[in-house]
Amino acid sequence: MRSETVVQVDGLVKRYGRKTAVDGLDLVARAGITAVLGPNGAGKTTTVETCEGYRKPDSGTVRVLGLDPVREASALRPRIGVMLQSGGVYSGARADEMLRHVAKLHAHPLDVDALMERLGLGSCGRTTYRRLSGGQQQRLALAMAVVGRPELVFLDEPTAGLDPQARRATWDLVRDLRADGVSVILTTHYMDEAEQLADDVAIIDAGRVIAKGTPEELCRGGAENTLRFSGRPGLDVASLLKALPADCTAAELTPGSYRVGGKVDPQLLATVTTWCAQHGVMPEKISVERHTLEDVFLELTGKELRG
């Protein structure tokens, strides 16, 4: 199942006036969970909304479940579920009323009450949309995306602004969808979300995919760790690098703060401390960390990824 392609985007370009939101983006999403990761304004939403059929590409092609989202919209729409970043519900509609309505538009919908219960919305079914909390509104939108039993679900920042508990409930549901053979494309600017959920990650910045792969591949197999230490500013990094095994990296991130990347094992730690001793450096605050997607992103773009 994992080899099946659910979304294929080739050379997508989308401009709004003079601003280019998506700039020659290529993306292949296999069945499973694909996270599209990037900072605000990177082009995530534009890309996803093009896949959902909302926007016509200025150039390039988009295929979702093998269909053109604009020209073959009527064939595609029953097969996908869509969660918009916000809104989508009549402000005067009650939560259960709206979900029941979306269910009625599908041939074989999920049981509405069970789904409400599952997402912790059981107690607020009679509440009108505008009186729901932000988190409840998010979960209702998620429920609306899955109630029609789609093959593929698009979630645009499904946990933005949620408290940790609601976030976990959303993650659990996404994992359940995957286990039942539903594919999920989600956009997020949370690194941990991508690491926790995704089979594949595409990192996008300035309208292009700048890296893609499984979270492990992106973090170079997980064996790749980071060793950090502090010392006096201006150490000879080139000399340190020479002392290290060939595939390691070393850099002074900020004055006096150093990072060594590579397969961090006791031997490497010994090499670094020996080098420090030889150069009369007292390495302080030595720490070993797993290389995270956050580091990958920082390396690729020089930017912090934050909401």
Next chain:
Amino acid sequence: MTAGTDARTTGEGTGEGTGMYAPRPGAAPLPRMIAAQAALETKMLLRNGEQLLLTVIIPTLLLVLFSAVDIVDTGEGKAVDFLAPGILALAVMSTAFTGQAIATGFERRYGVLKRLAASPLPRWGLMTAKTLSVLVTEVLQVLLVTAIALALGWSPEGNPLAVLLLLVLGTAAFSGLGLLMAGTLKAEATLAAANLVFLLLLVGGGVIVPLDKFPDAAQDLLGLLPISALSEGLRDVLQHGAGMPWGNLGILAVWAVVGLAAAGKFFRWE
């Protein structure tokens, strides 16, 4: 369905699906989708206080007030015979134009139209449902206004088919204009403009004030408004027992074609 709930809550990492979410996509039959959409839209409208004020309370109050109190000179005959056709026209305008413009404007603003556009319900199906919802509301309004007018001593005349034709063309004309406004302006601007237009047309469209109270030059112009064509057309038939009011039907038809075509061309879904 409930049996799987407990097993699922701790399902992290097991990779074992419960089958609850197993894909089984498909659109509901089109008539069922449209009926569901029309029912929901009607419910939203009847639940909204401001909409009820516009579509039910104001027309009813005006009918009762102006029939009972001699404020406006309505010409020969009973006041209610003059007023009832005008109030019917007002009811059509309040639902098809003002109410529909405001509701649709906010649906657009809150992403409802956008979300529904990704559902199996096609866009034309959504518009059909909106029209059905408007028609259902109008039937309720006509029943209410007729009942009150009859209680006030109204004695309608004329050809019911001509009345029906006027109401349908009036609905089409006002829907086109309402959707044009909702699909191009911001929600707040639509709210303000739709209410203002409602008020102006109420006064200047022959609803409660006869058009011949206005200067001659203004009369000709006002007579071309869709509200005047509808109220005068209904009055010709219901008060004076005229046959088909072709002139007024023609004016409404032109408004309907122009309004719906413009709405179709300029309507923005988000």
